[in-house]
Amino acid sequence: MNYDEVRAVDPDVADALEGEVERQQDTLAMIASENHVSEAVLEAQGSHLTNKYAEGYPGKRYYAGCEYADEVEELAIERAKELWGAEHVNVQPHSGTQANMGVYLAMLDAGDKILSLDLTHGGHLSHGHPANFTGQLYEVEQYHVDPETGYIDYEELDELAKEFDPDIIVSGFSAYPRAVEFETIQETAESVDALHLADIAHITGLVAAGEHPSPVGIADFVTGSTHKTIRAGRGGIIMTSKEYASDIDKAVFPGGQGGPLMHNVAGKAVGFKEALQPAFTEYAAQVVENAKTLAATLEDRGMEIVSGGTDTHLVLVDLRPSHPDLTGGEAEEALESVGLVLNANTVPGETRSAFNPSGIRAGTPALTTRGFGTEEMETVGNLIADVVDAPEDEDVLAEAAQTIDELTAAHPLYE
Numbered sequence: 001m002n003y004d005e006v007r008a009v010d011p012d013v014a015d016a017l018e019g020e021v022e023r024q025q026d027t028l029a030m031i032a033s034e035n036h037v038s039e040a041v042l043e044a045q046g047s048h049l050t051n052k053y054a055e056g057y058p059g060k061r062y063y064a065g066c067e068y069a070d071e072v073e074e075l076a077i078e079r080a081k082e083l084w085g086a087e088h089v090n091v092q093p094h095s096g097t098q099a100n101m102g103v104y105l106a107m108l109d110a111g112d113k114i115l116s117l118d119l120t121h122g123g124h125l126s127h128g129h130p131a132n133f134t135g136q137l138y139e140v141e142q143y144h145v146d147p148e149t150g151y152i153d154y155e156e157l158d159e160l161a162k163e164f165d166p167d168i169i170v171s172g173f174s175a176y177p178r179a180v181e182f183e184t185i186q187e188t189a190e191s192v193d194a195l196h197l198a199d200i201a202h203i204t205g206l207v208a209a210g211e212h213p214s215p216v217g218i219a220d221f222v223t224g225s226t227h228k229t230i231r232a233g234r235g236g237i238i239m240t241s242k243e244y245a246s247d248i249d250k251a252v253f254p255g256g257q258g259g260p261l262m263h264n265v266a267g268k269a270v271g272f273k274e275a276l277q278p279a280f281t282e283y284a285a286q287v288v289e290n291a292k293t294l295a296a297t298l299e300d301r302g303m304e305i306v307s308g309g310t311d312t313h314l315v316l317v318d319l320r321p322s323h324p325d326l327t328g329g330e331a332e333e334a335l336e337s338v339g340l341v342l343n344a345n346t347v348p349g350e351t352r353s354a355f356n357p358s359g360i361r362a363g364t365p366a367l368t369t370r371g372f373g374t375e376e377m378e379t380v381g382n383l384i385a386d387v388v389d390a391p392e393d394e395d396v397l398a399e400a401a402q403t404i405d406e407l408t409a410a411h412p413l414y415e
């Protein structure tokens, strides 16, 4: 892919775009929420549908000229239904946060109550954080992971539900390495007459491939992003039963959004088609196997893995026991300097702060897309340990950077 047309108009932006392609090619993307889409998805997202207003839904648009927009949206919906087995799907949310907003707007009034996981324990801003509209519009109570085990404390969740009497319970997380027990949470929700929103933003691809239990058919609403473990380009999605279909559609448009980003919907359709191929099932299985290998390698090197391992695509490391004087931020910076990009993250029982946390989070979706298998993940795990053990040792850093150059050169991203 080149940016010749952009360059002719705007060399500054072309430089930045080309710089970004090179950055992605030359570094290891281990931010757990990131992935690399195919050239087909890129092309669809860059398509002429960006010009088209298609407010409304297929067959019921506000403007003329929507026959191709309808076709694309219907294909995205059909494929999503096949991937996740949902009765009703809305593919218009601009992002995962917008998908959650669609559910809240459809089902809650201002002042209603949300019970969700604490952000520092792996939750998400859109689950009721004070800096997000959810924390400002709704009353929020939070459950936690057990700091000893790193697993969701389902008993505490159940007790809090009984005390707090929420209108909706949110499950699904941003930094939780273990399989979520959606049925257990659903039982609690039913026992207090609350709705259940399962936000599978991080694990949409794993759920589609059967690598993680599905909340579809269990929770009342399932929201997801389309750019994390599923490689369908940036966006969001809502799945629900026929019962709530019309409420959800109205809450997305006109409730919370204007015209859909039809070029993104086209990216979703193409990415979903790719995910329906057998190769995607293999990919998702490899993502999990790679994460397990990464966790085991880091543990062998003396690091504390939150919950002792992973069932998913991500590994959360608590640096405090092995590296009490190194913050997550310092580790992130040293790793970025050698070309390994991941993020500092809070850990259960955090003793520092959200801005200066004690852990790092690493994910395998993007590297697996590049063709990394367990052998390469062992190399990567050892590189992380080398750098974290000696973040200021120039020789160690130079050697790690050299190995990363070799790995990225051996696994080209875009031809």
Ligand SMILES: *Cc1c(COP(=O)(O)O)cnc(C)c1O
Residues within 6 Å of the ligand: 033, 095, 096, 097, 098, 123, 124, 126, 172, 173, 174, 199, 201, 202, 225, 235, 236
């Ligand atoms: C990533 C994520 C989202 C969506 O985020 P956007 O950036 O708005 O697409 C929502 N919920 C969870 C749990 C997430 O991890």
